[in-house]
Amino acid sequence: MYRIGSHLRSLKQHGSSRLASTSVAKQSPGGLFGWLLGGKSTQIPPLDIPLPGITFPPPLPDFIEPAKTIVTTLPNGIKIASETSMSPAASVGLYVDCGSIYETPNSSGASHLLERMAFKSTTNRSHLRLVREVESIGGNISASASREQMCYTYDAFKAYVPDMVEVLIDSVRNPAFFDWEVQEQLQKIKAEIAEASDNPQGLLLEALHSAGYSGALAKPLMAPESAIHRLNSSILEEFIAENFTAPRMVLAASGVEHDVLVSIAEPLLSDLPGVKRPEEPKSVYVGGDYRCQADSPNTHVALAFEVPGGWYEEKTAIIVTVLQMLMGGGGSFSAGGPGKGMHSRLYLRILNHYQQIESFSAFTSIYNHSGLFGIHATTSPDFASKAVDLAAGELLEVATPGNVTQEQLDRAKQATKSAVLMNLESRAVASEDMGRQILTYGERFGRGSISFWAEMETEKSHIRLTGWAGWLVSSTV
Numbered sequence: 152m153y154r155i156g157s158h159l160r161s162l163k164q165h166g167s168s169r170l171a172s173t174s175v176a177k178q179s180p181g182g183l184f185g186w187l188l189g190g191k192s193t194q195i196p197p198l199d200i201p202l203p204g205i206t207f208p209p210p211l212p213d214f215i216e217p218a219k220t221i222v223t224t225l226p227n228g229i230k231i232a233s234e235t236s237m238s239p240a241a242s243v244g245l246y247v248d249c250g251s252i253y254e255t256p257n258s259s260g261a262s263h264l265l266e267r268m269a270f271k272s273t274t275n276r277s278h279l280r281l282v283r284e285v286e287s288i289g290g291n292i293s294a295s296a297s298r299e300q301m302c303y304t305y306d307a308f309k310a311y312v313p314d315m316v317e318v319l320i321d322s323v324r325n326p327a328f329f330d331w332e333v334q335e336q337l338q339k340i341k342a343e344i345a346e347a348s349d350n351p352q353g354l355l356l357e358a359l360h361s362a363g364y365s366g367a368l369a370k371p372l373m374a375p376e377s378a379i380h381r382l383n384s385s386i387l388e389e390f391i392a393e394n395f396t397a398p399r400m401v402l403a404a405s406g407v408e409h410d411v412l413v414s415i416a417e418p419l420l421s422d423l424p425g426v427k428r429p430e431e432p433k434s435v436y437v438g439g440d441y442r443c444q445a446d447s448p449n450t451h452v453a454l455a456f457e458v459p460g461g462w463y464e465e466k467t468a469i470i471v472t473v474l475q476m477l478m479g480g481g482g483s484f485s486a487g488g489p490g491k492g493m494h495s496r497l498y499l500r501i502l503n504h505y506q507q508i509e510s511f512s513a514f515t516s517i518y519n520h521s522g523l524f525g526i527h528a529t530t531s532p533d534f535a536s537k538a539v540d541l542a543a544g545e546l547l548e549v550a551t552p553g554n555v556t557q558e559q560l561d562r563a564k565q566a567t568k569s570a571v572l573m574n575l576e577s578r579a580v581a582s583e584d585m586g587r588q589i590l591t592y593g594e595r596f597g598r599g600s601i602s603f604w605a606e607m608e609t610e611k612s613h614i615r616l617t618g619w620a621g622w623l624v625s626s627t628v
Contacts, residue, residue: 220585220595221409227425228398231416232585232595233409241406242578243315244304245323246586248399251298252367252432254390257381260340260374261390262296264382267336269294269303272327284318292318298360298372299431299518300590306579312407313415320402320419323395328384341379351451352527354443356516359455359523362439367432368518397423403586405578436521449509450535454542455525461518462591471515471524476570477563478549480512480526494562496549497526501541507534511541519591 218234225231251262270285270292272278285292290307303323305315347354353373361369374382402420404412436457458471479495480502501511510529516522526542548554574580588595 222589222594223409223413225397225417225421227421227423228396228428229420229423230401230589231403231409231413231420232401232589233404233407233412234581234585235408236406236578236581238406238578239308240306240578241309241312241315241404242304242306242582243312243319243402243404243407243412244302244579244582244586245319246303246401246403246583246590247301247323247395248299248428248590249301249394250296251370251372252434253394254370258386258390259370260378260382261387262301263340263372263374264333264336265301265387265390266294266296267339268326268328268333268387270322271332271336272329273321273325274327275321275325278332281318281322284314288314290315296372298368298370300587302583302586304579304582309406312404312411316402316412316415317419320416324419324423326387326391328387330384333382333384333387337379337382340374341376344373344376344379347373348445348447351447351449351529355451355453355527358441358443359453359516359525362441363436363455363457363523364434364521365437366434368434368521396426396428398425398428399590401586401589403582403589405581405585431519434518434521449529450532450538451527451529452535452538452542453514453525453527454539454546455514455523456546458515458517458522458524461520461522463519468517468522471517471522473560473563473567474549475513475515475524476567477555477559478513478526478545480510482510494559496559497545500545505534505537505541507531508538508541511538 218236220232220234222230222232249262254261270278270281273281276284285305285307288307288311290305290311292303292305294303295301303319305319307315357371357373361371363369397420400420400423402412402416436459438457458467460467462468477495478497480497497511497513501508508528508530511526513524513526515524526545528538528542530538575584585595
């Protein structure tokens with residue numbers, strides 16, 4: 152009781168200095184009813200009067216210049232890129248110009264297996280030790296393989312950047328490829344292949360590439376079943392030795408001072424072989440048709456066309472990106488009900504009018520020299536042929552001059568810029584953006600390159616659609 156009483160006396164003595172105004176300490180009239188019903192009190196100062204003894208920090212400027220990307224090229228050809236940020240964490244990634252397009256008949260499926268073998272045992276540390284090192288600093292590691300590039304990323308607090316870079320490079324450069332680890336991952340890939348029928352969108356994308364292309368892009372990204380018994384540690388070692396060379400690698404980091412990153416990475420990367428970068432395998436778009444019967448309650452259809460030039464035709468790639476946002480689409484049940492608040496053409500023209508369609512959305516899959524743009528639909532089996540007609544009709548509509556209004560185009564351009572800028576607020580996305588741009592173009596254009604989207608005229612949003620890339624039908628009929 153003594154301690155409580157002394158504490159209350161202390162509050163009474165210092166109340167006037169602790170509260171915003173001495174009048175606030177007085178009980179406002181009205182009691183409970185005044186509190187409930189909003190009874191006025193002349194004893195509380197207005198909100199526009201500055202509080203005594205309170206200083207405000209200066210307001211933030213209207214514009215803060217984004218951090219610049221700095222790139223250093225080591226003598227052997229590897230590039231190190233970084234940009235600073237105010238975030239207390241950092242994201243570091245090692246990006247390699249290597250994927251399924253570089254596979255041979257003997258190494259088919261190697262990219263898929265390498266993705267699963269990432270961050271396993273190395274010649275310097277066991278898998279258990281690597282996992283414990285990552286967990287001890289609260290880090291997050293990941294790896295992914297695509298048709299043209301592979302990436303290994305590590306995200307953690309800035310204080311651990313030296314550890315992050317060392318573990319990342321050790322995992323990529325010095326994999327042990329123990330036979331038991333390789334076989335374990337091959338069995339997981341085998342199970343993944345068996346479960347592929349449960350992922351119709353993944354099957355559709357693979358089918359579109361095999362039907363639409365001849366050459367490198369027609370090679371499967373997912374390891375074929377025939378590769379399970381052929382792939383081994385020797386094939387993986389040969390594949391890495393041939394493709395993981397210095398001129399084909401970029402180390403990119405978001406949230407790290409450039410000089411610090413270079414001083415850490417250079418001793419670990421300077422001895423990589425500087426073998427001349429080989430010519431990218433050729434792909435020819437031929438178009439085609441692919442159909443597959445499966446035990447599924449729904450039919451999944453994809454209708455696609457080529458994006459000529461791919462990322463190297465920058466304006467075409469950006470037009471297609473805006474066109475995807477313009478057409479939009481998605482599931483039949485959006486937040487708030489079917490299509491409510493959605494302004495994209497596929498929502499307004501298809502999903503709001505055909506209840507047989509469960510999803511209807513535009514998609515893009517762009518590579519260095521080519522790409523695919525199209526519409527994916529999920530519907531009931533008896534409505535599949537009509538869904539194909541609707542998809543073809545929407546593509547023809549958007550390609551007809553005058554059918555896209557300036558308001559629709561402006562909305563799509565602003566939505567695209569907003570999506571890009573919001574994504575770049577993520578450290579991991581910023582690091583990946585640096586790595587992939589430098590692998591493709593040799594430099595990073597930066598956020599400022601988005602501005603020329605605003606210069607596009609309405610007629611430039613019309614893309615010339617040529618060639619039938621194909622579809623895959625998965626249904627009970």
